[in-house]
Amino acid sequence: MTRMDGYANVSFWLEDAGDDLTSRPALQRSAEVDVAILGGGYTGLWTAYYLLRSNPRLRVAVVEREIAGYGASGRNGGWCSPRFPLSAGAMTRRWGADAARAVILALQDSVNEIQRVTEREAIDAKFRASGTLTVARGAHQLPVLQSMLAAYERIGLGDHYQLLSAEEVAQRVRVTDVYGGLYTPDGASLHPGRLIRGLAHTVERLGCTIYEQTRVTEFRPGALITEAGELRATTAIVLAGEAYLTRLSKLHRALLPVYSLICLTEPLSAEQWSGIGWERGENLASTRNTVVYLTRTPDGRILFGSRGAPYSFGSRIADAQDRHAPTLAMIQASLREWFPSLAGVKFTHAWGGPVGMPIDWTPAVRFDAKTRIGFAGGYTGQGLSTSNLAGRILAEQITGTPAELSSLPFVQRRSPNWIPEPLRWLVVRYMQNALERIDLAQEAGRARPLDAWFAERLGRH
Numbered sequence: 132m133t134r135m136d137g138y139a140n141v142s143f144w145l146e147d148a149g150d151d152l153t154s155r156p157a158l159q160r161s162a163e164v165d166v167a168i169l170g171g172g173y174t175g176l177w178t179a180y181y182l183l184r185s186n187p188r189l190r191v192a193v194v195e196r197e198i199a200g201y202g203a204s205g206r207n208g209g210w211c212s213p214r215f216p217l218s219a220g221a222m223t224r225r226w227g228a229d230a231a232r233a234v235i236l237a238l239q240d241s242v243n244e245i246q247r248v249t250e251r252e253a254i255d256a257k258f259r260a261s262g263t264l265t266v267a268r269g270a271h272q273l274p275v276l277q278s279m280l281a282a283y284e285r286i287g288l289g290d291h292y293q294l295l296s297a298e299e300v301a302q303r304v305r306v307t308d309v310y311g312g313l314y315t316p317d318g319a320s321l322h323p324g325r326l327i328r329g330l331a332h333t334v335e336r337l338g339c340t341i342y343e344q345t346r347v348t349e350f351r352p353g354a355l356i357t358e359a360g361e362l363r364a365t366t367a368i369v370l371a372g373e374a375y376l377t378r379l380s381k382l383h384r385a386l387l388p389v390y391s392l393i394c395l396t397e398p399l400s401a402e403q404w405s406g407i408g409w410e411r412g413e414n415l416a417s418t419r420n421t422v423v424y425l426t427r428t429p430d431g432r433i434l435f436g437s438r439g440a441p442y443s444f445g446s447r448i449a450d451a452q453d454r455h456a457p458t459l460a461m462i463q464a465s466l467r468e469w470f471p472s473l474a475g476v477k478f479t480h481a482w483g484g485p486v487g488m489p490i491d492w493t494p495a496v497r498f499d500a501k502t503r504i505g506f507a508g509g510y511t512g513q514g515l516s517t518s519n520l521a522g523r524i525l526a527e528q529i530t531g532t533p534a535e536l537s538s539l540p541f542v543q544r545r546s547p548n549w550i551p552e553p554l555r556w557l558v559v560r561y562m563q564n565a566l567e568r569i570d571l572a573q574e575a576g577r578a579r580p581l582d583a584w585f586a587e588r589l590g591r592h
């Protein structure tokens with residue numbers, strides 16, 4: 132389905148991108164380029180950007196089913212942070228301390244790189260070096276903060292993080308039921324819509340062609356196949372469709388489309404802001420199993436995001452799930468719990484979208500030198516900085532100049548496929564339900580559910 136009725140409805144960020152959202156021309160007939168990229172999100176456009184920066188003569192084209200920024204890149208929470216889907220502790224267990232440290236430092240460097248590029252290319256992405264604050268809401272969340280800090284200390288990054296008392300958190304932001312916080316100056320927030328639309332204009336200026344309203348139905352080495360013809364590639368094809376790649380039969384089980392939903396308030400008054408504080412606009416979260424993330428937007432609203440729209444049988448992706456009513460009601464209630472002084476606040480926008488989750492929660496960037504097919508994705512909701520890193524790595528690999536970044540542990544790897552249905556639906560829905568039950572029991576001061584240990588082991592990576 133296309134959104135010819137108006138892409139501004141997809142998210143506040145696209146509505147507020149300050150750009151004409153009219154579709155670019157579609158591919159009309161078969162054509163040939165050097166590099167053909169599926170997907171006009173950050174991964175596809177960063178890859179195009181770095182390819183053209185390294186060789187301006189390359190013929191690069193992007194094929195996008197809707198418009199640039201239609202996917203998660205035009206819908207996300209705006210956290211541009213060095214967070215990775217695997218925690219520092221999980222990465223250390225799996226890859227060792229040096230590799231875990233290298234991943235986090237490379238992601239922080241990507242945050243800085245995004246700032247550098249937006250300045251150099253005059254993309255008004257409203258980049259704000261806001262830092263990140265994770266709060267413990269309830270005494271039960273405090274040990275989680277302590278173990279997060281211990282994991283950073285073990286990989287030599289403890290000096291980037293500071294444990295805060297409840298009073299110190301309140302000096303930054305006044306949230307109910309806070310027992311402490313973990314603050315880092317690392318990470319930034321930005322305007323996702325302005326970044327993706329600005330990036331699209333930038334790559335076009337560098338010579339890239341973006342075909343919109345063009346669906347890739349199949350791929351093979353050397354070609355993306357669309358309804359209008361083949362886009363043949365002499366050098367490489369790149370699959371950068373993230374969660375939506377599951378619609379292609381060859382990749383149906385590579386990722387799981389998991390929904391993340393957002394509610395946005397009206398701009399708050401000066402009086403409302405003075406009750407809350409949050410002057411520095413840190414990226415804000417708690418340690419809940421069912422993730423919550425909050426952003427102070429450049430125009431003074433609160434964006435409150437969460438997982439929670441249930442997994443749909445057969446990995447179905449449908450516009451209706453972007454606004455799953457029970458989840459949106461839960462998000463609005465949560466915001467009022469965090470900030471009771473906003474009991475009467477109006478919500479002006481709600482939207483969501485699918486993120487791509489591999490079965491082991493581990494993103495991958497790979498390029499097969501034989502088939503000349505590149506892939507990057509599986510960011511599990513942490514793709515803003517990771518996709519920039521992925522674009523740089525893919526460009527290096529495609530141009531045959533792999534450097535230091537290519538030794539990061541998620542490069543040239545492949546996660547196992549998800550299990551077939553109906554088992555997939557049963558396991559995923561059980562996990563979503565169990566994690567929510569654990570959160571609710573802990574928040575109510577009740578004993579953890581009997582299956583908490585089992586669910587946490589199943590979900591541990």
Ligand SMILES: Cc1cc2nc3c(=O)[nH]c(=O)nc-3n(C[C@H](O)[C@H](O)[C@H](O)COP(=O)(O)OP(=O)(O)OC[C@H]3O[C@@H](n4cnc5c(N)ncnc54)[C@H](O)[C@@H]3O)c2cc1C
Pocket residue numbers: 169170171172173174175194195196197198199200201202203204205206207208209210211212345346347348371372373374375376391392393424436482483484485486507508510511512513514515516518
């Ligand atoms: C609600 C929400 C909140 C999020 N919050 C954050 C956050 O705060 N911080 C963070 O780091 N990450 C966040 N994420 C994740 C982040 O947005 C993504 O990881 C990132 O945008 C992925 O970029 P991408 O280019 O790989 O994929 P996408 O942006 O999804 O782009 C893929 C594109 O490919 C196109 N496509 C797919 N299949 C085809 C096909 N067959 N033919 C043609 N075109 C096709 C799609 O239309 C789409 O435009 C969030 C995601 C969501 C949904």
